[in-house]
Amino acid sequence: MLERPEAGERAVLVRLGIGSPASEEELQEFEALAVSAGAVPVARVSGTRRSPDPRFFVGTGKAEEIRDRAREAEAELILVDHPLSPSQERNLEQLSGKRVLDRAGLILDIFAQRARSAEGKLEVELAQLKHLATRLVRGWTHLERQKGGIGLRGPGETQLETDRRLLARRIRTLTSRLESLARQRDTGRAVRKRVPVPSIALVGYTNAGKSTLFNRLTGERAYAADQLFATLDPTVRRLKLPHTPELVVADTVGFVRDLPHELVAAFRSTLLEARDADLLLHVVDASDPGHAERMAQVVEVLEGIGAGGIPMITVFNKTDRAGLQPRLERGEDGQVARIWMSAATGRGLDFLRDALHERFGGAVARFRLSLGPAAGKARARCYAERLVRGERPTDEGGWLLEIEASRAEVESLCRAERLDFAAAVSPCSTVGGFVESRRAAASDVA
Numbered sequence: 001m002l003e004r005p006e007a008g009e010r011a012v013l014v015r016l017g018i019g020s021p022a023s024e025e026e027l028q029e030f031e032a033l034a035v036s037a038g039a040v041p042v043a044r045v046s047g048t049r050r051s052p053d054p055r056f057f058v059g060t061g062k063a064e065e066i067r068d069r070a071r072e073a074e075a076e077l078i079l080v081d082h083p084l085s086p087s088q089e090r091n092l093e094q095l096s097g098k099r100v101l102d103r104a105g106l107i108l109d110i111f112a113q114r115a116r117s118a119e120g121k122l123e124v125e126l127a128q129l130k131h132l133a134t135r136l137v138r139g140w141t142h143l144e145r146q147k148g149g150i151g152l153r154g155p156g157e158t159q160l161e162t163d164r165r166l167l168a169r170r171i172r173t174l175t176s177r178l179e180s181l182a183r184q185r186d187t188g189r190a191v192r193k194r195v196p197v198p199s200i201a202l203v204g205y206t207n208a209g210k211s212t213l214f215n216r217l218t219g220e221r222a223y224a225a226d227q228l229f230a231t232l233d234p235t236v237r238r239l240k241l242p243h244t245p246e247l248v249v250a251d252t253v254g255f256v257r258d259l260p261h262e263l264v265a266a267f268r269s270t271l272l273e274a275r276d277a278d279l280l281l282h283v284v285d286a287s288d289p290g291h292a293e294r295m296a297q298v299v300e301v302l303e304g305i306g307a308g309g310i311p312m313i314t315v316f317n318k319t320d321r322a323g324l325q326p327r328l329e330r331g332e333d334g335q336v337a338r339i340w341m342s343a344a345t346g347r348g349l350d351f352l353r354d355a356l357h358e359r360f361g362g363a364v365a366r367f368r369l370s371l372g373p374a375a376g377k378a379r380a381r382c383y384a385e386r387l388v389r390g391e392r393p394t395d396e397g398g399w400l401l402e403i404e405a406s407r408a409e410v411e412s413l414c415r416a417e418r419l420d421f422a423a424a425v426s427p428c429s430t431v432g433g434f435v436e437s438r439r440a441a442a443s444d445v446a
Contacts, residue, residue: 011039012070012098015081016058017048025290030081030103032207033256037110042073056095057088067096079106086134104131107256119181126174133167198360198408199248200239201274203302204283205294206254209317211235213283213343214251217352241353244361250277255301275305278412279359280312281352286340287321311411313355316340319348326351335359360408366428367410371419373397378417387413402428 015022015030031041045066049059056063057080070078077099078092084102092100101109108128115121202210218237239247252274274280282298284291295314302308319326319342326348331337336355341348366389371379379399382388387409390402403410414421 009038009040009077010042010073010075011077011079012043012045012066012073012075013041013079013081014045014058014066016046016062018052019048019050021048022046023290026081029256030079033103033106033110034079037106037113039077039079042075043069045069052082055088056091057082057084058092063092063095066092067098070096070098077101119178122174122178122181126171126178129167129171129174133164133171197238197246197248198278198412199250199276200279200281200356201250201252201277202281202283203252203274203298203307204254205285205288205291205298206256208254208283208285208288208294209343210254210283211251213281213315213317214249216343216346216349218249239356241357241361244357247356247360250274255298274302275307275310277307277310278408279356280307280310282312282314284314284316285318286316286324287318291316309415311335311359313352314338315352317343320345328355360406365407366402366404368426368428369401369403369410370394370424370426371399371401375399375417375419378413378419381413381417385413 011034013027013031013034015027017023027044027046031044034041045062047058047062049062053059058066066078069075075098078096078101080092080100080102082102083104084092084100089100089102108124108131111124112128115124202214204210214235214237218239235251237249239249241247280302282295284295288294299308302310313336316324316338319340321342324340326341327339328336328351329338336358339348339351339355341351343349369378369382373396375398379401382401382403387403387405388401389404392400394400405413410425411421413419414424
């Protein structure tokens with residue numbers, strides 16, 4: 001019978017390069033993850049393999065090296081910066097006599113420490129249980145023993161089967177509760193859409209400075225620290241800029257390389273704050289030598305949750321560390337595309353405020369919106385939000401509406417109603433000073 005070894009804080013870090021040597025940046029990030037979880041790295045083991053070993057992942061010789069390094073450093077824990085199968089985890093534990101944790105298990109542990117809201121705790125617990133469900137067979141042979149003794153022999157349920165059944169029941173309960181919370185969120189979003197308030201979501205790699213920027217913009221005191229996953233639960237606050245309609249800003253959970261699938265699935269409702277935003281501020285650590293790779297990984301996650309088509313401004317943060325000057329750059333379409341600034345010092349923050357004012361507080365314009373015969377819902381929404389200034393039918397049985405709104409509102413409308421902005425919208429003449437009066441009229445009616 002194999003009992004799992006106790007876990008302590010002194011840890012050996014293992015990172016292999018599959019097909020090529022492991023980069024120093026990846027090793028440093030993994031060490032930062034370990035420190036964020038409370039571990040004390042006492043040794044490193046790295047190397048290169050052509051492909052993972054089915055028994056130990058790292059190969060027999062490297063596994064023995066890990067065992068020896070753990071004994072020499074008096075480590076209690078072995079952290080592996082790769083996804084391990086249950087059998088690979090079990091085999092490494094049997095060989096080394098130390099507790100073994102892979103990358104997914106380490107990130108789940110960090111999230112369990114940082115969750116504060118009721119929903120965040122439920123999401124973390126669900127992710128942990130789904131991860132654990134695949135690892136009940138990893139050598140806990142004492143869970144397979146049936147009760148013995150007079151009157152207790154014969155067919156029965158093993159302890160392992162009992163634990164699996166209880167685990168499945170708890171997963172169903174958590175899933176049901178999270179679905180209920182998701183419905184509440186959807187109701188809240190529906191209410192916000194009836195009285196539209198433009199929303200902004202801060203996204204980016206963990207420790208890029210999102211929470212510090214959030215505090216600078218909103219005047220809040222959300223927790224911010226120089227560590228991975230310093231904040232886990234999303235924070236939403238209102239933002240008022242001069243001559244700009246009221247905005248809503250959401251600080252979302254940071255992304256990381258090889259984010260466990262269990263977490264992506266469990267935090268889908270939280271990540272919807274990014275998917276439903278009118279604008280994404282992609283915060284990037286400009287002082288990070290590997291920031292280009294980090295940016296690509298964030299974009300990949302955004303596309304995976306359906307947020308790939310949302311307008312985005314890239315904010316290169318920590319210019320004070322990188323020795324760069326604050327500046328603003330525009331894209332080929334003339335819109336603000338990139339901003340260099342420092343959230344810690346506040347230098348360059350005016351560039352970001354100007355960009356938000358330009359996008360959301362610019363002059364209201366008149367647009368022609370071409371709707372097909374099946375777009376009756378979009379037409380009704382335009383009337384409900386008091387955007388329509390004129391209408392005429394088309395030969396195809398649809399409608400050509402003349403609407404009055406900001407560009408951001410029209411983009412949000414097209415995204416919500418699944419309309420191609422470029423094909424459905426054409427500009428008319430600009431009209432100034434209408435945003436406040438139209439919203440005031442809407443609030444009076446409400």
